[in-house]
Amino acid sequence: MARARPPGSERGAAEFAVTRSGFVRSFVLFVGQMLAEWFQGRRQRRRGVLPRVHRGGSFVVLRGLTTVLLKDLSVAVVADQMARGAPVVYVDLLDYDELAHHAGPTRPEAMRTLEGLDRVLRFLHDLGREVGRDYELVVVSDHGQTQGTTFLQRTGRTLAEAVSDLTSGAVDGAAGSAETVGPAHLLHSTGTRAPGLLRPTLSRIVADRSEHVDPAAIAGDTATGLPAAARTSVRVAASGSLAHLYLPEHPGRLAREDVERLLPTLLPGLRSLDGVGLVLTRRTDGVLVVEGATGWRALGPHEVVDGDGEDPLAPYGSLAADDLRHLDRCDHVGDVVVLGAYDPVLGEVTAFEELVGSHGGLGGWQTEALLVHPDGWAVPDRLLRGIDVHHLLVDRLVQHGLRAADPVPAAEPVA
Incomplete structure (x- = not known):
């Protein structure tokens, strides 16, 4: 989006789409979406709909950004690229994801957003025929969402406050959500000339929601006079x-064993917290230990090697262990991993964020993504991982x- 240029113009396509092609329409719909958000959030509170989260403040603006301005920009740029004959076009449409996070994935306003995505697909389908190019349309979601009380x-x-109470130490938790502030960052960083009234609002959203580090986590413990390196603090990074x-x-x-030695109260405390479903750590022998409030399991490379009490993995389904x-094989996995309880x-x-619909963990629809492809594609009749979808799309190209x-990648060595 940032690099594309419309014919005969040195400005970015994003700026062109906003300032010259339908700005009045986009701005009117933008204001309409903010009014709709104010009304629908108030209606949820009046009706006592649960679960719900606060839907005021900057989210009112963010809804207008994702459901109108960013979508209009995306469609304008894709249409321009299709008319030029670009062989492959990829676009990320954010509006359903953003609204479902705050309203709920199956709430009426979220489902209505899907109708708008249907219209976008129809427009792109018709445009392909209009410009005389045989484009294939593929729809992929990167995840699902599961609803719940936070x-x-x-x-x-x-969770950061709970961990601080358990350890009586310095805890640093992320102050902002990338899911929430992402659309504002996108529009703010592309160099698009937002309207005068909107420009300071975007800057304020980006500044207010950016992540802040607790100075206490860096400066050390003022009560004991110890530098940071002489004590043990905890950094909590939560997503969904x-x-x-x-x-x-x-x-x-x-x-x-190191975590138990440094913070002996952390793991028992986490297991007992309401809202925590399981706690994952790795022993020195490489075995994963999965603990719940009433039982635990030890996971080897291919099987459960030990355990006692109720299986903490049972509510999450048969694929949870894998x-x-x-x-566990990811490079930057935490010293301790916590999953929210699933009913x-x-x-x-x-969820550990203030989101009605969340993803990132296990349980419910959040692990069920969507792939809509043209008839005739050879798609394996089995569960697909993200890398499988990637290979499927690349093979088509x-x-x-x-x-x-x-x-062909070299075979991985057998452990």
């Missing part, structure tokens, strides 16, 4: 119903001669 609403405190806990003064990923093994009867999960085939 950890703060259940317990009256954030998943949270990574890091002990930053100790480099590398700590083993479970998902946690995959998470399979209600289909609700506890190779078939059309739009991309060279990737070299």
Whole structure:
């Protein structure tokens, strides 16, 4: 979007789409979406709809950005590229995701947003025929969403505050949500000349929602006079119903035994918290330990090697163990990983962010993504991981001669 240029203009396509093509329409719809958000959020409160989160403040502006301005910019740029004959166009439409986070993934206003996406797809389909090019349309979601009451609403405190109470130490938690502020960052950073009244609002949203680091986590403990390196603090990084806990003064990923030695009250305290479903650590022998309030399991590379009490993985489904093994192989996994509790009867999960609909962890629809492809594609009849979808799309480009085939990767060594 930032690099594309309309014919005969040195300005970016994003600026062109806003200032010359339908700005009045976009601005009117932008204001209309803000009014709709104010009314619908107030209606939720008046009717006592649960679960719900606060929908005022900057989100009123963000809804207008994602459902109108960013969508109009995206469609304008894609249309321009299709008319030029670009062989491959990828675009990320954010409006349903943003609204579902705050209203709920199946609430009426979120479902109505999907109707707008249907109209976008119809427009792009008709445009392909109009410009005489045989484009294939593929629709992919990067995740689903699961609804639920948040950890703060259940317990009256954030996860970072709960960890601080458990450890009596310095805890640094993220102040902003990338899910919430992302659209504002996108529009603000592309160099688009937003209207005069909107420009200071965008700057304020980006500044207010940017992540801030607790000075106490850097300066040390003023009560004891110890520098930061002489004590153990905890960094809490939460996204949806998943949270990574890091002990930053100790480099590398700590083993479970090290965490117990440094913070003996942390793991027992986490297991007992309302809203926490399971706690994941790794022992020095490489075995993963998954703990819940009433039981635990030890996961080897391919099987459960030990356990006692109720299985904490049971509510999350048959694939949960493999998902946690995959998470464990990631480079920057936390010293301790916490998953929000999942209720399979209600289909609700506890999120560590103030979002009605969340994703990032396990439980419910958040792990079920969407792939809509043209008839005739050879798609494996099995569950697909993200990397499987990537290979599927790349293979299609190779078939059309739009991309060279990737070299076959070397086989991974067997552990």
